Amino acid sequence: MVGKSNGAQSPQSAGTGYLNMKDAATIHLPRILCLHGGGTNAVIFRMQCRVLEKRLGRSFRLVYAQAPFTSTEPGPDVTSVYKEYGPFRVWLRDHRMPGVWTSRDIAAGIDAALALAMAADDAKGATGDWVGLLGFSQGAKVAASILYRQQKCGMTSFRFAVLFAGSGPLVWLMPNLPKPRGLVDADTPFTYPAPAWLTLGSDEHTLRLPTIHVHGLKDPGLDRHRDLLREYCDPLQTTLLEWEGNHRMPIKSRDVETIVQQIHKSARETATQSLMTSLGGVMFREDAYVRPFEKGFSMQRISVYAEHGYGMA
Numbered sequence: 151m152v153g154k155s156n157g158a159q160s161p162q163s164a165g166t167g168y169l170n171m172k173d174a175a176t177i178h179l180p181r182i183l184c185l186h187g188g189g190t191n192a193v194i195f196r197m198q199c200r201v202l203e204k205r206l207g208r209s210f211r212l213v214y215a216q217a218p219f220t221s222t223e224p225g226p227d228v229t230s231v232y233k234e235y236g237p238f239r240v241w242l243r244d245h246r247m248p249g250v251w252t253s254r255d256i257a258a259g260i261d262a263a264l265a266l267a268m269a270a271d272d273a274k275g276a277t278g279d280w281v282g283l284l285g286f287s288q289g290a291k292v293a294a295s296i297l298y299r300q301q302k303c304g305m306t307s308f309r310f311a312v313l314f315a316g317s318g319p320l321v322w323l324m325p326n327l328p329k330p331r332g333l334v335d336a337d338t339p340f341t342y343p344a345p346a347w348l349t350l351g352s353d354e355h356t357l358r359l360p361t362i363h364v365h366g367l368k369d370p371g372l373d374r375h376r377d378l379l380r381e382y383c384d385p386l387q388t389t390l391l392e393w394e395g396n397h398r399m400p401i402k403s404r405d406v407e408t409i410v411q412q413i414h415k416s417a418r419e420t421a422t423q424s425l426m427t428s429l430g431g432v433m434f435r436e437d438a439y440v441r442p443f444e445k446g447f448s449m450q451r452i453s454v455y456a457e458h459g460y461g462m463a
Contacts, residue, residue: 192214287316293316
């Protein structure tokens with residue numbers, strides 16, 4: 151069942167298939183499809199993204215998809231704040247996912263969840279292009295994998311992805327076709343590590359569409375997040391943001407502002423003429439994304455990976 155978003159933050163609404171921004175003024179804006187982490191849901195993720203959504207609200211319409219599979223327990227940081235907001239959901243197989251699922255089942259479930267969110271928002275009257283993906287943790291892995299599938303097979307037309315705490319390896323979401331070297335099947339456990347031989351020879355696994363990677367320097371999974379950046383993404387198309395946080399979404403205004411400006415920059419660099427026209431120039435003023443960097447911010451580092459090199463201070 152498709153749920154209606156009326157802005158209420160009630161636990162009962164967590165079972166609906168998607169959430170979108172309530173402001174009717176966003177109905178014409180380009181859209182970003184948002185994928186929550188494992189063991190949470192669309193309602194929780196919208197609350198976690200509240201500062202980011204507010205800052206992006208004049209430029210983009212955010213739509214929150216609901217993962218297709220029930221989780222037997224909430225994510226590690228969910229219980230203390232959001233324990234009343236179940237049921238909790240997962241995108242990929244992990245210890246919280248009951249039952250036996252094949253790669254075909256999981257890929258089909260992911261596609262159905264995305265299609266539900268997108269079609270429901272269309273039915274609300276939204277007309278903006280689907281320009282980006284935004285994911286956290288397990289949702290970031292899925293977002294990067296969707297972008298890779300688009301690169302190989304078409305099907306969607308996203309222009310960039312914003313990956314918060316995303317880890318490799320990428321997941322192959324076309325189980326009816328031969329799996330590219332370096333990817334894993336969709337029924338592979340979420341925590342499965344990237345193969346050690348990735349850098350030897352083939353670059354078939356490389357995602358060449360633009361990605362923004364946001365890493366918390368206190369996140370226990372930081373090494374895995376860096377592996378996704380280094381091993382799976384084209385350095386010419388990758389931007390890295392690091393902040394003094396753990397495994398969660400940034401909420402401090404200065405941190406969020408930095409992320410917002412990078413999203414604007416990626417949208418500007420990948421925009422079609424129709425997208426620029428629909429935005430009316432709101433997000434394409436050069437000073438709109440340069441000024442915050444001149445003032446300083448709490449992020450430890452902002453670097454274009456290709457220009458500055460990975461790991462520089």
